[in-house]
Amino acid sequence: MTLPRRLLFKGLVAGAVLPAAAPAVAVSASPSSSGRCEPSVPTWGEGFEGQRIADLGDGTFRNPIVPGDHPDPTILKDGDDYYMTFSSFYAYPALVIWHSTDLVNWAPIGPTLTRNLGVIWATDLIKHDGRYFLYIPADPTGQGWSIFVIWADDIRGPWSEPVDLKINGCIDPGHVVGEDGKRYLFTNGIRRIRLTDDGLATEGVLEDAYSPWRYPDDWVVEGFAPEGPKLMWRDGWLYLVTAVGGTAGPATGHMVIAARSRSVHGPWEHCPHNPLVRTESEDEPWWSRGHGTLVEGPAGDWWMVYHGYENGFRNLGRQTLLDPVEWTDDGWFRTRGGDLSRPLAKPHGGQPGPSGMGLSDDFSTDRFGLQWTFHDPKPTDRERAAYGDRALRLASSGTSPADSSPLTCLVGDRRYQAEVSLELEGEAEAGLLLFYNAKAYVGVGFTAEAIKIHQFSEELTWARIRSDTRRLRIRVTNDAHIVSFDYSRDDGLTWQSIGMRMEVSGLHHNVFGGFLSLKVGVYCAGQGAVTLRDFRYRADLPLHVETRLPG
Numbered sequence: 001m002t003l004p005r006r007l008l009f010k011g012l013v014a015g016a017v018l019p020a021a022a023p024a025v026a027v028s029a030s031p032s033s034s035g036r037c038e039p040s041v042p043t044w045g046e047g048f049e050g051q052r053i054a055d056l057g058d059g060t061f062r063n064p065i066v067p068g069d070h071p072d073p074t075i076l077k078d079g080d081d082y083y084m085t086f087s088s089f090y091a092y093p094a095l096v097i098w099h100s101t102d103l104v105n106w107a108p109i110g111p112t113l114t115r116n117l118g119v120i121w122a123t124d125l126i127k128h129d130g131r132y133f134l135y136i137p138a139d140p141t142g143q144g145w146s147i148f149v150i151w152a153d154d155i156r157g158p159w160s161e162p163v164d165l166k167i168n169g170c171i172d173p174g175h176v177v178g179e180d181g182k183r184y185l186f187t188n189g190i191r192r193i194r195l196t197d198d199g200l201a202t203e204g205v206l207e208d209a210y211s212p213w214r215y216p217d218d219w220v221v222e223g224f225a226p227e228g229p230k231l232m233w234r235d236g237w238l239y240l241v242t243a244v245g246g247t248a249g250p251a252t253g254h255m256v257i258a259a260r261s262r263s264v265h266g267p268w269e270h271c272p273h274n275p276l277v278r279t280e281s282e283d284e285p286w287w288s289r290g291h292g293t294l295v296e297g298p299a300g301d302w303w304m305v306y307h308g309y310e311n312g313f314r315n316l317g318r319q320t321l322l323d324p325v326e327w328t329d330d331g332w333f334r335t336r337g338g339d340l341s342r343p344l345a346k347p348h349g350g351q352p353g354p355s356g357m358g359l360s361d362d363f364s365t366d367r368f369g370l371q372w373t374f375h376d377p378k379p380t381d382r383e384r385a386a387y388g389d390r391a392l393r394l395a396s397s398g399t400s401p402a403d404s405s406p407l408t409c410l411v412g413d414r415r416y417q418a419e420v421s422l423e424l425e426g427e428a429e430a431g432l433l434l435f436y437n438a439k440a441y442v443g444v445g446f447t448a449e450a451i452k453i454h455q456f457s458e459e460l461t462w463a464r465i466r467s468d469t470r471r472l473r474i475r476v477t478n479d480a481h482i483v484s485f486d487y488s489r490d491d492g493l494t495w496q497s498i499g500m501r502m503e504v505s506g507l508h509h510n511v512f513g514g515f516l517s518l519k520v521g522v523y524c525a526g527q528g529a530v531t532l533r534d535f536r537y538r539a540d541l542p543l544h545v546e547t548r549l550p551g
Contacts, residue, residue, distance in 0.1 A: 068412025069317025069517030072122035093369030102350030111369030178264030222246020254290030298350030317517030426528025
């Protein structure tokens with residue numbers, strides 16, 4: 001007999017003060033053959049508001065190092081510091097820089113891009129001659145890709161306005177300085193083009209650079225799709241790390257391969273250990289692993305950073321993973337973390353810093369880009385939001401959650417609860433959502449006359465609840481894909497449950513496309529505005545325990 005214990009949420013705490021996260025190990029258990037309960041399901045450290053963090057506090061860590069939707073990581077070692085950013089897709093402000101000193105604990109610094117360039121995919125963050133560059137594939141008009149670049153003399157900004165390099169039809173830039181001292185960008189394909197010495201224009205033509213290693217024809221993959229070239233020099237060899245197999249689709253599709261050459265112009269030699277990373281079974285904890293970058297650790301050991309989907313939680317998006325690397329006597333390398341199902345020893349050296357950040361927000365400071373982003377906004381949408389008196393006023397847009405460019409907050413926990421107070425102006429409609437895209441969301445909203453329930457990306461008109469208030473506090477609970485909503489007319493003193501639960505495990509890329517994740521969102525549609533106050537977030541680690549009774 002199995003006796004499940006449901007997740008119990010602790011009291012939410014106000015978000016004005018964000019205390020330092022103290023690593024702790026959460027325990028889930030099931031009995032061994034001896035009848036004793038022993039750890040058996042994944043455990044993580046506990047950070048801000050119960051959010052899971054990688055550092056277990058005992059010299060080990062468990063992936064992901066950055067939970068939630070942080071795909072296509074590009075990582076830069078800069079002295080004793082590490083910086084990383086990720087594909088931001090339709091979220092603006094965009095391309096948040098994250099910082100670490102030990103490769104395991106990461107905290108955000110802030111966004112680099114405020115100008116809307118449309119959808120953004122995998123970038124490359126580099127430092128050259130004391131200046132930071134971020135190469136960005138984007139599609140500003142929806143008519144085709146180009147690669148842009150922004151730069152800064154300080155990693156914390158300010159960053160320049162984007163410059164269009166006019167490398168049309170290309171994505172996934174990878175920067176390298178050749179043995180000739182010239183700068184190059186590699187792209188998907190795998191192709192190469194020379195840059196000017198300042199890195200802000202191209203010279204020469206785009207040309208084929210490398211014909212990637214091919215996997216056996218009977219492997220179950222999404223498609224060949226060579227992408228994500230990342231390059232580095234070591235001991236006179238130029239190593240090229242590439243992704244093939246498709247970034248989503250079958251769990252066994254994505255992978256990491258490598259090649260090397262004595263010259264940026266080739267010829268290239270395939271790594272005999274290819275593929276270096278690949279999910280081989282749906283039983284593994286991480287699916288579609290790929291898009292890797294090599295990085296040297298604080299003490300000179302080596303690691304690979306890449307992304308993957310969490311088994312059973314595709315709707316969290318592709319999360320950032322860290323895998324130990326060993327160099328072999330023949331000058332090649334292997335990853336040593338296996339399927340990443342177990343805790344791994346942390347990199348030697350380095351000092352742990354903060355991990356993640358608190359999401360509870362009293363709106364006393366501007367956290368746009370750092371926490372809050374608009375989904376697929378119009379160029380003027382930033383003007384819809386204004387701070388004042390520990391509140392955020394959001395002007396309306398569109399007619400429903402689907403076309404309102406909701407304000408979204410990325411989450412990385414399997415189980416969490418969020419709530420916010422909303423006050424309407426004019427003829428506005430507003431509410432709290434779990435939002436993937438315009439075709440995939442659930443939520444509860446309200447007008448001055450009715451409370452509305454959204455499921456299957458549309459309002460359930462038959463379920464409307466008559467209401468005559470312009471102020472509600474709304475709460476969403478996501479318990480491992482089982483979602484429920486509550487509302488309060490007295491700022492959370494008492495709650496009324498919405499009489500239905502929703503299942504959201506299917507709201508992910510393999511169903512709806514877009515390479516996105518399910519985010520907490522607030523929308524405001526109609527004519528008017530909504531004022532947000534006292535957003536609170538609480539995550540709980542997997543506290544449910546399945547206890548098997550002896551016999």
